[in-house]
Amino acid sequence: MTTTIREDFAEILKLVRPSARVLDVGCGEGELLELLTREKGVDGQGLEISPEGVAACLGRGLAVVQGDGDRDLDHFPTQAFDYAILSKTLQQMREPKHVLSELLRIAGQAVVSVPNFGHWKVRWALLSRGRMPETGALPEPWYSTPNIHLCTLRDFVSLCDALDLRIDACASLAEGRSARPIDPRQPLENWRAETALFLLSRKAEPQPAAAARGGLFE
Amino acid sequence: MTAQVPITAGIETGGGAWRFPADRPLPLDSGATLCPLEIAYKTYGTLNATRSNAILVCHALTGDQHLASAHPITGKPGWWDLYVGPGRPLDPERHFIICTNVVGGCMGTTGPASLDPATGEAYGLKFPVITIGDMVRAQAMLIEALGIPTLFAVVGGSMGGMQALQWAADYPEKLFSVVCIGAAARHSAQNIAFHEVGRQAIMADPNWCGGAYLKGGVRPEKGLAVARMAAHITYLSEAALQRKFGRELQRDGLSWGFDADFQVESYLRHQGASFVDRFDANSYLYITRALDYFDLAAQHGGVLAEAFVKARNVKFCVLSFSSDWLYPTIESRDIVRALNGAGCRASFAEIQTDKGHDAFFLEEPLLQQTLSGFMAAQAQARGLA
Numbered sequence A: 001m002t003t004t005i006r007e008d009f010a011e012i013l014k015l016v017r018p019s020a021r022v023l024d025v026g027c028g029e030g031e032l033l034e035l036l037t038r039e040k041g042v043d044g045q046g047l048e049i050s051p052e053g054v055a056a057c058l059g060r061g062l063a064v065v066q067g068d069g070d071r072d073l074d075h076f077p078t079q080a081f082d083y084a085i086l087s088k089t090l091q092q093m094r095e096p097k098h099v100l101s102e103l104l105r106i107a108g109q110a111v112v113s114v115p116n117f118g119h120w121k122v123r124w125a126l127l128s129r130g131r132m133p134e135t136g137a138l139p140e141p142w143y144s145t146p147n148i149h150l151c152t153l154r155d156f157v158s159l160c161d162a163l164d165l166r167i168d169a170c171a172s173l174a175e176g177r178s179a180r181p182i183d184p185r186q187p188l189e190n191w192r193a194e195t196a197l198f199l200l201s202r203k204a205e206p207q208p209a210a211a212a213r214g215g216l217f218e
Numbered sequence B: 001m002t003a004q005v006p007i008t009a010g011i012e013t014g015g016g017a018w019r020f021p022a023d024r025p026l027p028l029d030s031g032a033t034l035c036p037l038e039i040a041y042k043t044y045g046t047l048n049a050t051r052s053n054a055i056l057v058c059h060a061l062t063g064d065q066h067l068a069s070a071h072p073i074t075g076k077p078g079w080w081d082l083y084v085g086p087g088r089p090l091d092p093e094r095h096f097i098i099c100t101n102v103v104g105g106c107m108g109t110t111g112p113a114s115l116d117p118a119t120g121e122a123y124g125l126k127f128p129v130i131t132i133g134d135m136v137r138a139q140a141m142l143i144e145a146l147g148i149p150t151l152f153a154v155v156g157g158s159m160g161g162m163q164a165l166q167w168a169a170d171y172p173e174k175l176f177s178v179v180c181i182g183a184a185a186r187h188s189a190q191n192i193a194f195h196e197v198g199r200q201a202i203m204a205d206p207n208w209c210g211g212a213y214l215k216g217g218v219r220p221e222k223g224l225a226v227a228r229m230a231a232h233i234t235y236l237s238e239a240a241l242q243r244k245f246g247r248e249l250q251r252d253g254l255s256w257g258f259d260a261d262f263q264v265e266s267y268l269r270h271q272g273a274s275f276v277d278r279f280d281a282n283s284y285l286y287i288t289r290a291l292d293y294f295d296l297a298a299q300h301g302g303v304l305a306e307a308f309v310k311a312r313n314v315k316f317c318v319l320s321f322s323s324d325w326l327y328p329t330i331e332s333r334d335i336v337r338a339l340n341g342a343g344c345r346a347s348f349a350e351i352q353t354d355k356g357h358d359a360f361f362l363e364e365p366l367l368q369q370t371l372s373g374f375m376a377a378q379a380q381a382r383g384l385a
Helices: A007-015 A031-040 A051-059 A096-106 A120-129 A153-162 B006-010 B132-145 B159-170 B189-204 B206-211 B221-235 B238-244 B263-278 B281-293 B329-341 B356-361 B365-382
Strands: A021-025 A043-048 A063-066 A081-087 A107-115 A165-173 A195-202 B012-019 B038-044 B054-058 B096-100 B153-157 B177-181 B315-321 B346-351
Touching: A007 A031, A007 A081, A007 A107, A007 A165, A007 A195, A021 A031, A031 A043, A043 A051, A051 A063, A051 B346, A051 B365, A081 A096, A096 A107, A096 A153, A096 A195, A153 A165, A153 A195, B038 B132, B054 B132, B054 B159, B096 B132, B132 B159, B132 B281, B153 B159, B159 B177, B159 B281, B177 B365, B189 B206, B189 B221, B189 B281, B206 B221, B206 B281, B221 B263, B221 B281, B221 B356, B238 B263, B315 B329, B315 B356, B315 B365, B329 B346, B346 B365
Parallel strands: A021 A043, A021 A081, A043 A063, A063 B346, A081 A107, B054 B096, B054 B153, B153 B177, B177 B315, B315 B346
Antiparallel strands: A107 A195, A165 A195, B012 B038, B038 B096
């Protein structure tokens, strides 16, 4: 465990209620889940694609399922968690809209962070050089980036609207700086935010599953 | 880790055959009872003062209690020697490890070769049909007799994994954690089909004598060997067979006959021939039947998640092998899905290997690492040093 906490982790730590049930999609080696378990006493579950990540999580005593956020979210029953976390990977999913919708089927609230393609550095790179941008939040060249579904802050907000999701909180994240609460609908933020972290919920509350009884998967 | 280091030679700390008194029969799922019941077992390590470090390891179809002890008939090292021993995932310096021969087996636990008290002769086909649930019920009787209130873990691969799942369904209050490796929550049509081939091979052997071969002093060795050969193919992957044997010949040139020309033929014949020395044909019939009858969801109204709803406090680790086509990864994923559905905290990993179903017994660093990580983390959660 490193002594400095990633800025998005610090923000997520603030958002999550103590003792909550948390699903971390793409949990890597389990740093965030371990932090949430230690600091907030959460009941955590990870989903991770890499065998190394899964082995590391198991060694940390975390419950982790090897799987793919694009394919395997249907493993989890409706409203089995209080929070589903997807950190900086929605843009790598084959079907981001479906994934977002799944997160809010599984959990009461989703914590999702996305790099903002509307950030001024990105716009400037395109405008001045006519090249695909390579920035701190988007460091890879176009041909090797895992990011296949990039969006701007405005795009993401309109997807939330289309899915009838409520934005409960939003913060702008930048490396090495503390998070700044923002109104994602403010046009200026679409220029300023490098990465945005959202706390989302459904406007129409789904019926919570009765403590995940059987009959969920017939 | 080098293969087959005989460091486990002296780690056995106890065991024997536990004979239950006549007033403690084993009730069976079929409605019959088994009496008297004798359970052969081995132990490794010592039970701690709080009796909280006991691990039950459940063996596979043709395994037995010789988990990490030399086999009395073959002289070979214990079947899970690579995973049980000092510094290994199951460590007798920290754990009290118990392995029992299953009911219906032939290494000391009551099975079809045992004497039927009603006739004074071997049971043969008079032995009642048993299930995975019956095996687990017998194990639970032994665990209780040994004075162990709760098990730190039940660990098993293949049929052992099925027993581990059955433990979670039947005795969740007596469990802290479950490790299920290369198994399934039910036997598929393909699994049943392969077993039927094996059973028919045994029953087609004239020496089987309708199951009463012990009376005549013969044994259906040919049939049992063929059953083993067919089953053995299902334990390996195509890639592993190719890597090991390819089309390599035993001698220079073909025999232009039906000798074992190919190395793979010779290997299978050896597997079949050596198996009959240590296994009873009727036990093979009964245990394969128990596997075929296994369907944990069917025992719970057709919903697998229902099997685990009382096991929400049990920590699960489900592992599969990428090249296992006998119990493929999808079967393990179905288990994990049901565990999630039941609200249990479960971990799942697919171990990448080309060694097929048998990877469970072999040197597999990722299995080693994953199992060690899970056991260490659970030991910490259980408060074991």
